[in-house]
Amino acid sequence: MALRITVIGTGYLGATHAAAMAELGFEVLGLDVVPEKIETLARGEVPMYEPGLEELLRKHVAGIEGSTGRLRFTTSWEEVGEFGDVHFVCVNTPQKHGEYACDMSYVDSAFASLAPQLRRPALVVGKSTVPVGSATRLAKLLTELAPAGEDVELAWNPEFLREGFAVQDTLHPDRIVVGVAGERGEKLLREVYATPVGEGSPFVVADYPTAELVKTAANSFLATKISFINAMAEVCEAADGDVVKLAEAIGHDDRIGKKFLRAGVGFGGGCLPKDIRAFMARAGELGADQALTFLREVDSINMRRRSHMVELAREAVGGDFLGRRVAVLGATFKPDSDDVRDSPALNVAGQIHLQGGQVTVHDPKGMANARRLFPTLAYADTALEACRGAHVVLHLTEWGEYRQLDPAVVGAVVAERHVIDGRNALDAARWRSADWTFRALGRPKA
Template identity: 85%
Template sequence: MALKITVIGTGYLGATHAAAMAELGFEVLGLDVVPEKIEMLQRGEVPMYEPGLEELLRKHVAGIEGASGRLRFTMDWAEVADFGDVHFVCVNTPQKHGEYACDMSYVDAAFESLAPHLTGPALVVGKSTVPVGSADRLAARLAELAPAGEDVELAWNPEFLREGLAVQDTLHPDRIVVGVRGDRGEKLLREVYATPMAEGSPFVVTDFPTAELVKTSANSFLATKISFINAMAEVCEAAGGDVAKLAEAIGYDERIGKKFLRAGIGFGGGCLPKDIRAFMARAGELGADQALTFLREIDSINMRQRGQMVELAREALGGGAFLGKRVAVLGATFKPDSDDVRDSPALNVAGQIHLQGGQVTVYDPKGMVNARRLFPTLGYADSAIEAVRGADVVLHLTEWREFRELDPAQLGEAAAQRIVLDGRNALDPSVWRAAGWTYRAMGRPSA
């Protein structure tokens, strides 16, 4: 008999996972506690922008004409428990307010709500990013609360989604990691992921702590690589070097690799910043805080980049105050192909300049609604050319393809001054200079 799957939490991770599981051929029931979210999903709409996700959802949601009908949504915990053989927990784990530590309240609430309804054999699979040790604690809680007792197992299966590529990463993962205690959990997860495994996705079986650590250590490594090249950008600024050429040269070393070596205003989003902070906090609780002290400097380098971009803009405007100066900001999301503005370096820079008296106008292809909600006092434009109109300086802060394909000559006619600061080292300096622009990028004072 075919496995039936439930997905608890239908935010970014959950909605993607639910749609992907339906695409893999499973009957899927998604649960959320927010009625508006459920209503949206039932209409085949997603509450965030993610390329390909809405199309995938509409292909499978029951009640949509031409859909497979394999995907439904509910708010009823008893229905979920009765329906599913495998329950994926995909709820959010944000940073605690005023602390580095992770807020586990949503995960805990999901387990407390589901477990009392589990009267028969089931596998509960955690996908949320949690502090190491959480799975052991949650397994004990499941055993305590579930009427089926030992017939309910826990597994930990961390997610490795990249925003903008989440559908691809779920259907064709570069690895599948499962933390299990018994053969049954492993067997069921091999069944769930049989299609990607047949395509060659590696399947790594480990214990609970290792599975939890894989996600946080992977994010910490990526954060370290980004902050390393940004630290080199600072040295290049002081020494007159070119960080883009430096990155190219060291990237040819296969031990280092080219990826994540583009210097700029640093990383943001809902994962990397909060995950490395939660990792530091948890290491401290375990008495291993010295092992991760380097992450504090990684975080510090990353945050420093934002202030350095503000100072670069000040220098470009003559070194004085921003008061009365018009500043165009291209980009609001923390990365392209997303509408996510959580901890966005671009919006942070825009906000700092605005607070110092600059007249800031922002344009982003997909992040405008979320940006307006977060920073209502900034100016917003409906296009790049409108944002640049009358600007004394243009800041390129999110590397959307649309911005790389802009016509600098046309943009130059709208701007008051042709000065562009490339906060992502993604524009072609020669093309912009040929159109009469003064081009400046971080870590490339002489490029």
């Protein structure tokens, strides 16, 4: 009999995982405690922007004409318990308010609600990013609360999704990591992931702590690499060097590589910032805080980039934002997403606004979310409209459409031709040839 899968939590991670499991041929039941979210998904619609996800969802959601019908949604824990052989827990683990530590309340609540419904053998699989040691605690909780007792096993299977590529990363992962306590959990997960493993995706079997550490270690390494090149940008500016050429040169070294070496306003989003802070907090609890003190500087460099962008913008408008108009191109933390969580672009826009600047923001996909987070900023429907009357234009999210802007056309609507490239993605020569003053982080002024 084919495995039946449930997905607990249908946010960004859960909705993607549920649709992908249906694509792999499984019968899937997704659960969320927010009825409105379930209603939206049941119509084949997604509450966030992720390329390819809505199409994949509509291909499988029951009740949609032409779909496979393999994917349904519910708010009933009892239905989930009766339906599933493998239960994936995909709920959020945000940063605690006012602390570095991870908020485990959503994960704990999900396990506490699911366990009493497990009356037959089942595998519960955690996918949320959690502090190391959580899986051992939750495995014990499952045994205590589940009617099936020790016939309910736990595995930990961290996610490695990149926003903008989440569907691809789920269906064709670059690695699958599973933390298991026994052979049965490994066997079931090999069955779940048989298709990508058959296509060549590595399948790494580990213990609970190692599997939990993989995600935070990976994110910490990526954050460190980004902050390293941004630290080099600071040195380049002081020495009148070019961080783009520097990154190109060191990127040819196979030991270093070219990826994540673009200097700019730094990283943001819902993962890297909170994950490295939670990692530091957990290391402190374990008595290993000295091992991760370098991450404090990684975090500090990242936040300093945002402040430096504000300083460059202030300099460009004459030293004072009062009465000056600032165009901000980009609101999301990265392109191909509508995610504005801890967005460097919006952080910079907000700082300038607080200092008296008249800020107008444009973003291809993140406007609605940005408005909810920063309702006092002005927003424009097009990039050109955002630039109208501006004394400086800030390029802060590297959407492809911004690279295609015609500097002459933009120059006709601004008050002054000053542009600052916070992502090192614009063609400096092209903008300068159209009589713009062009600045970019870590690059010579001319």
